[in-house]
Amino acid sequence: MSQMCGIGPFVTIPLMVAAFGGPQAVIGWIAGAVLALVDGLVWAELGASLPGSGGSYVYLREAFQYRSGRLMPFLFVWTAMLFIPLIMSTGVVGFVQYLGYLWPGMSKDQGDLVGLAFVALVTLLLWRKVESIARITTVMWSVMITSVAAVILASYTHFSPSRAFTWPAHAIQLTHGQFWIGFAAGLTIGIYDYLGYNTASYMGAEVKDPGRVMPRAVIFSIIGIMGIYLLLQIGVLGVINWQDMLDPNSIASQSVASAVLQKTWGKNAADVVTVLILITAFASVFTGLLGGSRVPYDAARDGVFFRSYGRLHEKHRFPVLGLVTMSVVTAAGFYLSRHVGASATHPPLTILIDLLTTVMVIVQALAQILAVTVLRRRQPALSRPYRMWPYPAPSILAAVGWLVIYGYADKNSPGFHPIEWSLAWVAMGSLAFLLWARVERIWPFGPKEIREEYLTATPASEPSTV
Template sequence: MSQMCGIGPFVTIPLMVAAFGGPQAVIGWIAGAVLALVDGLVWAELGAALPGSGGSYRYLREAFQHRSGRLMPFLFVWTAMLFIPLIMSTGVVGFVQYLGYLLPGMTQGQSDLVGLALVVVVTLLLWRRVESVARITTVMWAVMIVSVAAVILACYTHFTPSRAFSWPAHAIQLTHGQFWIGFAAGLTIGIYDYLGYNTAAYLGAEVKDPGRVMPRAIVYSIVGIMGIYLLLQIGVLGVIDWHEMLDPGSTASQSVASAVLERTWGRGAADVVTVLILITAFASVFTGLLGGSRVPYDAARDGVFFRAYGRLHAKHRFPVLGLLTMGAVTAVGFYVGRHVSTSAAHPPLTVLIDLLTTVMVLVQALAQIVALTVLRRRRPELERPYRMWLYPAPSILAAVGWLVIYGYADRNSPGFHPIEWSLAWVAAGCGAFLLWAKFERTWPFGPKEFADGPDLSDQPDQPDQPELTL
């Protein structure tokens, strides 16, 4: 839950209202929770069956190694090195937006410098041995809870039901194409806000009884966060007229939580909560880059990515290249996102969210759903302490949800071509894999190596062979 709820809801409530065109935006939070739940069950089964470290690249390696060697785990790490820092870029954008409430005289150039400086400061803070991650996460969770609780309490002490529940005429027209465009945009924003429900799966090697703990961690966290988001969205709509959130120059659009506190408890309370939100945004970028820098490191150490990413700092023992790469992409994502979008209809956050989700869909979301079915067929003997409820219905529903997000991405960000960019990035990853595979002399330029032993699918009568470790 700490990973799921950072700066996200404080900056995406106006985006959700804009996507649906009114207070019916609550549909987006519910739809995002449903997609997170069914996709979370995919993570739950894979994580319980393969509870080691590595998460997605481990599942993809196990499922697809007999067909394509190490291609799929390599592509996952390749795409993760783009979508993880893009997620952090949205945190930097949120930080700058809320800082603008405290310093309304900031120019765009000054805001850009602040955002880039934030990335540099976080990178420098991580340029050392980090021994207190648990305390940092706990502090971030406590600050976030205080911020959310303050905003929710302020909303419902000055709540106007007619403002929150007066939906415009024809708010839901299932036969109208424009509704589904808005629904897809809201679903994209919603799943972005729920991202993090898979954190337990990445910690599988350190979770006791993963077959029992992992499904509960995923389901309970999603349901809990959905409750928080619905309280926030409905509460904000009961204080602020939703039309104000559509004005890109208004406080309600740029820093909606500050606007709520100012109207209910006064400017002083708004300033205090804004500072707490800034701390939350900073902490989310800090912990995100901390974890993100370890993804290419773990993959390189497991032999599925460039060796240079598997090297640690000689003194402080952190992955140098992973941290520098993630920090650089975060800075570029923030700066480009701020300047590539000048349209009020498509603010920087919307563009960044569309880009990062489309990059995620192909190699992580959809490929992992396929991996679940492949492993059920190829490795029926694999111990599965948790099996997906109502299989394969949740897998199919998750695939449909991700395809809706992907299929509508270009229409929700016209002129920015997120689908084409995602395909280009995956194609570049395939090229990078071929260069890496040639250097490493692995498939397709050498023999395949299997994490679960040689492929005996075509030779069922041969005796078992020793396990090969990557």
């Protein structure tokens, strides 16, 4: 839950209201939770049956090695090098937005400098051996939950049911195409806010009873976070007129939590909560880059990505190239989202969320859903402490949800072409794989290696050559 709920809800509530065009935005949080639940069961089965570090690239390696060698895990890491730092970029954008509440006169150029300095400071702090990640995560969770609790409590002490539950005429028109465009935009924002439900799957090797723990960790965390989000969204709508959230120049649009506290408990309380939200944003980017930089490192050490990413700093023992790459992409994502086509109708956060979710769909989401079926056929003897129930319904529903997000991406971001960019990025990754495979002399330029290391019926020995 600490991975799922960082600064996200504080910056996306106005975006969700804009997507649906009114307080019916609560639909987006529910739809996002449903997609997270069914997709989370995919993660639960894979995480329980293929325990170990690496997560998706392990699942894709095991499932698709029979036909495409190391291509799919390579492509996952390739795409992760883009979507993980883009997620961090949203945290930087949120930090600058909320800082604007404490610094009303901040210009756009000053905001740019603050955001870039923010990334530089995080990178500098990570340029050493970090041994207190558990403590940092606990502090981040405590600060975040304090901020959320303060906003919820303040909103319900001044709650107006008529303001929160009076929906516009024709709020839900299932036969109207515009409703589904808004629904797809809301679903995209919703799944972005629930990202992190898969965290337990990366810890399969450290869980005593993964068949029991994995699905419960996924389900309970999503339901818990959904409860928090609904309380937060409805509470905010009961205090702030939803039309104010559509005005890009209003406090309610840029710093909605601060607006709630200012209207209910006064400016001093709003200042305090804003500082807590800034701390949450900083901590989420710090821990995100810390963990994200390890993804290419783990993959390189496992032989499915460029060897240079597998090197550690000589003194402090952290993955240098992974940290540098993701920090640079984070800074670039932040800066470009504020300057390339950003407008009142397409703010930087919307651009980043559309891009990062679209990049995730092909290689991680859809390929991983397919991996469950492939592994059931290719490795029927694989120990499965948890088997998705009722298979294959969750897989199908998850695939439909991700395809809705992908199919409407261009309509929700006209002029930015997230679908085309995602396809181009995967094509570039495929070319990079071919160049890497030629140097490493692996398939398709060498023998195909089959490593069924998680099969209990097969001894874990040297990879078999086909």
